[in-house]
Amino acid sequence: MKTGILLINLGTPDSPSTGDVRKYLREFLSDPEVIDINPIGRWLLVNLIIAPFRAPKSAKLYSEIWTKEGSPLLLYGIELKNKVQQALGESFVVELGMRYQSPSLESAFQKLIASGVDRIVALPLYPQYASSTTGSTITAINETCAKLKWDMSKLHIVERFHHLESYKEALIKTAANYSYRDYDHVIFSFHGVPQRHITKTDQKLGSGQCKFGSCCETINEGNKYCYRANCVVTANDLAAALAIPKEKYTISFQSRLGRDPWVQPYSDQTIIELGKSGKKKLLVFSPAFVADCLETIHEIGVEYDELFQEHGGEEVTLVPSLNVEDFWVDAVVTIVNS
Numbered sequence: 001m002k003t004g005i006l007l008i009n010l011g012t013p014d015s016p017s018t019g020d021v022r023k024y025l026r027e028f029l030s031d032p033e034v035i036d037i038n039p040i041g042r043w044l045l046v047n048l049i050i051a052p053f054r055a056p057k058s059a060k061l062y063s064e065i066w067t068k069e070g071s072p073l074l075l076y077g078i079e080l081k082n083k084v085q086q087a088l089g090e091s092f093v094v095e096l097g098m099r100y101q102s103p104s105l106e107s108a109f110q111k112l113i114a115s116g117v118d119r120i121v122a123l124p125l126y127p128q129y130a131s132s133t134t135g136s137t138i139t140a141i142n143e144t145c146a147k148l149k150w151d152m153s154k155l156h157i158v159e160r161f162h163h164l165e166s167y168k169e170a171l172i173k174t175a176a177n178y179s180y181r182d183y184d185h186v187i188f189s190f191h192g193v194p195q196r197h198i199t200k201t202d203q204k205l206g207s208g209q210c211k212f213g214s215c216c217e218t219i220n221e222g223n224k225y226c227y228r229a230n231c232v233v234t235a236n237d238l239a240a241a242l243a244i245p246k247e248k249y250t251i252s253f254q255s256r257l258g259r260d261p262w263v264q265p266y267s268d269q270t271i272i273e274l275g276k277s278g279k280k281k282l283l284v285f286s287p288a289f290v291a292d293c294l295e296t297i298h299e300i301g302v303e304y305d306e307l308f309q310e311h312g313g314e315e316v317t318l319v320p321s322l323n324v325e326d327f328w329v330d331a332v333v334t335i336v337n338s
Helices: 018-029 039-065 072-088 105-114 131-148 165-174 195-205 227-241 267-276 294-310 326-337
Strands: 003-011 092-100 119-124 155-157 185-191 249-254 281-285 315-318
Touching: 003 018, 003 072, 003 105, 003 131, 018 039, 018 092, 039 294, 072 092, 072 326, 092 105, 092 131, 105 131, 119 131, 119 326, 131 155, 131 195, 165 227, 165 326, 185 227, 185 267, 195 227, 227 249, 249 267, 249 294, 267 294, 281 294, 294 315
Parallel strands: 003 092, 003 119, 119 155, 185 249, 185 281, 281 315
Antiparallel strands: none
């Protein structure tokens, strides 16, 4: 018996050139689970407004984080795949696929099938469930399996893992070199999503009673697929493990796009308010990202640092993502074997 392990992340442009970034944005934002409006409106918005105007700006940002070897997100993904393969041994075959761009999900599936695996465990590397990440990836996995005629009874998809001890222990270990006492405030910054995404998911998979409030403080059968609840519980669990008092941290959401209301509070506004209030040193965790990428390296590490200084602060310190730390490799092995 041989088991295939498919590690999946969101994706990255093939290069920081404007053309490749535009190609990536078009594929990403054309996903109906990312921009959930009518198809014609989505096509017009993506191809005539967002991609043409956003691509040059995003390309500049990507060029600032790009390494000689390539995209940080892709490099971390490849190294994680190799380390997990080494840890699991010869009875497993590990591949990496991206929801958008390269290496594609289909190419990763084809490699696993060609290697003769008897079953496949797919691990989307998004700890907290969201329709625009996990949900979209599950849709793509199902479509790929149908296209390649893979028996779905031999497929297991890990839908979320923020609640698993192995993941939480890995987060705690990333904080080993930091003490909240050295900072005026701590921020747990998660990637944002439109509020309507959460409402739709709740109506489809949850209790149908989402209020974006205290209902997110605990996880139950009615809200286990609520992205905001997943994030709030992740942050609260990590804060409790690190003994960070409630008054010393804020949970916020970054990277919003467009004018529609996104899940709040917004990270950039939180940064501004903390700077104006006299806070000088901030520590920022980004538990939604298992690998450092544009949203952590540049948005938090550069843009938020500059924003904080503009409003009276002195320094924003970013806690690195899990990346390819040995304890994260151990956690992935535990998750796919559970």
